[in-house]
Amino acid sequence: MTVKQLEKTANLVRQDIIKMLVEAGSGHSAGPLGMADVFTALYFEVLNHRPKQPDWPERDILVLSNGHIVPVRYAAMARAGYFPLKELLTLRRFGSRLQGHPERTKLPGLETTSGPLGSGLSQAAGLALALRMDGNQTRRIVALLGDGELDEGNVWEAAMLVPKYRLHNLTALIDRNNIQIDGPTESVMPLENLRAKWEAFGWHVLEIDGHNMAEIIGAFSLARAIVEQPTLIIAHTIPGKGVDYMEYDFHWHGNPPGTLELAGDPPKAEQAKAALHQLRTLGGRIRGEHQ
């Protein structure tokens, strides 16, 4: 896929997210919208995988630690061909394979069950160790973490272990969107200097614009070439990216369109429409929705 095609796909993923959340009536908005570009890059360019054979033994493994942003993973998986797009609208419903937080045993293609924060990097490390013991040099593990999740001690236990065993077959990426449920990360529990902390733990740190396809793909590509240390990508993202009334506002962390009305927001009943319109017209840069 060209960068342009990837960008277009990411936009569709964002529209899917809005539709899913509105249909579900609950769920997280800001994180999934902010990570749509990273997930699109992973599923359509970076990962070696087979959507029609989710348990393909040679596949790369994507571990999502902050399970609450799973709507973006579901949308990217559906767009990649793992399951029909219409199943996205079953999110959070009774009997759905698309649980509110991801469950490995419910939907083929999910690699771990997550939601309770802080345990994804450790599981990714365990998977990387297993590959190492098997002498496998080709498969790669990608672990995605949120920034608020870094408050969890379990993350730093794993941050010590991965460099100890020089697990360069593992690449971690932190979604640095600067918000968590209670507010900005730096007021809830300061994380900076984030880069220096991970470097001090023995990681090779790359910082990228998490909305720039070329930078996302370039970072994962570079990570494959670095073997002396494991690589951590700090992806700077805008929470709620693509929907202006959500962008940068921590109140949209755990709420779907239509449930919250802050000063300057569209009326609740108009929010879903406004979000989809913005995405379809790229924030007014395209005049008609069908152009």
Added chain:
Amino acid sequence: MSKDLHLNPQLLSREVQQEPIRAGFGRGLVEAGRRDRRVVALCADLTASTKMDLFAAEFPERFVEIGVAEQNLVTVGAGMALGGKVPFVSSYAAFSPGRNWEQIRTTVCLNQANVKIVGSHAGVSVGPDGATHQMLEDIALMRVLPGMRVVVPCDSLEAEKATLALAAHEGASYLRLAREKTPVITTKDTPFTLGKAQVFRVGHDLTMVACGPMVYQALLAAERLSKQGIEAEVINCPVVKPLDGVTILGSARRTGAVMTAEEGQITGGLGGAVAELLGDHHPAAMTRIGLADRFGESGTPAELMEHFGLTAPHLVKRAKELLKRKGGS
């Protein structure tokens, strides 16, 4: 004593051989590693204490030193299980599963990862280290988790067999080990099946269901009761979950009185499990030996077992009290 179980003929003698239960785990793990290349071992800075050192020496490339980080211990283990390994993860029971319960719930049980959690130094018989290190709540913590198997061996030989059985069995499991030397009750020929309790001693007046080091105390108590004309049936119940309801209920129906004995909290532990079973199927006079809503403290193992009412003389006394409540007789 049951003849077909090939118990140690010396078990009631003063010269009975003694060995820490955890030593059997150490031997079993090495043998499991020889039989299956997928078996790996992870430890949280207690490799010698938990007897993982034998495995680490023979299979250094399959051993992972996690450091003092029990949350990482079990979650790295979960990842390795998803990667096709059969990980045994060990620490003191107070820390694992004491500290990392949510990780066990989510990344092992809900995630259906084939991880074997090994908690050593359980019970008050840890001794001088005191209450912080005497894990009493682990059976309850693990028993309540959906799909989790809970195994509490009575001696080192049973621990060895249990380790091999767990390595071959697909599914999340908890193996509880004790620190102190414990009389070796069984022999190499004693059968062991996951999910099966065994009648070690036949009797008709009351049923004693015990696990871990308390099985020996129950056998001693039964011997003393026998001299007073009371015949106690002693059931060794190494698998607390899934509980062998057939064996326990069968005995309870014959005797009409049930005592449980464990080195842990009676709430939610073996006592809780047997009480639930009887409550559902065959309510009977019952008494539970163990710690009742209290912590341990420092002391020698013998002092503590005596202080908390876990020795044979206490069991004899409690058995007689139980019989007074049995069916109005």
